[in-house]
Amino acid sequence: MSTGTPSVLFVCVHNAGRSQMAAGWLRSLAGDAVEVRSAGSLPGDRVNPAAVEAMAEAGIDITDQRPKVLTTEAVEASDVVITMGCGDACPVFPGKRYLDWALEDPAGKGVESVRPIRDEIERRVRGLLAELQVDPLARP
Secondary structure (H helix, E strand, C coil), X not given: CCCXXXXXXXEECCCCCHHHHHHHHHHHHHHHHCEEEEEECCCCCCCCHHHHHHHHHCCCCCCCCCCCECCHHHHHCCXXXXXXXXXXXXXXXXXXXXXXXXXXXXXXXXXXXXXXXXHHHHHHHHHHHHHHCCCCCCCC
């Protein structure tokens, strides 16, 4: 890890569901204590509406987020890179910590099916915060 603020990059194929929800959770729970990025190997046109709705139910607004293309620069600038089904598309650099979170893809699913994915992402993000030694912010 760098000596400053830790940075985390969440990567999935379309950057429209899992990685957007994970980034939303981390921003909400860590505030400015962690730099948060997300990207996709083949970004979609928009964030999955069911993911937006599921996150809104948890009090987290991700309506302003847009899918972004995965760049070498984003990986280089991150301490921890968390992949979520992007296969070998993510470049590997020495000194980075890589985690693969096997999570169901919410693409094409309704909000009822996205809620358990959202909740599992929250659990994993809270575990990541503990590993980074960052106390989660109090949530309403």
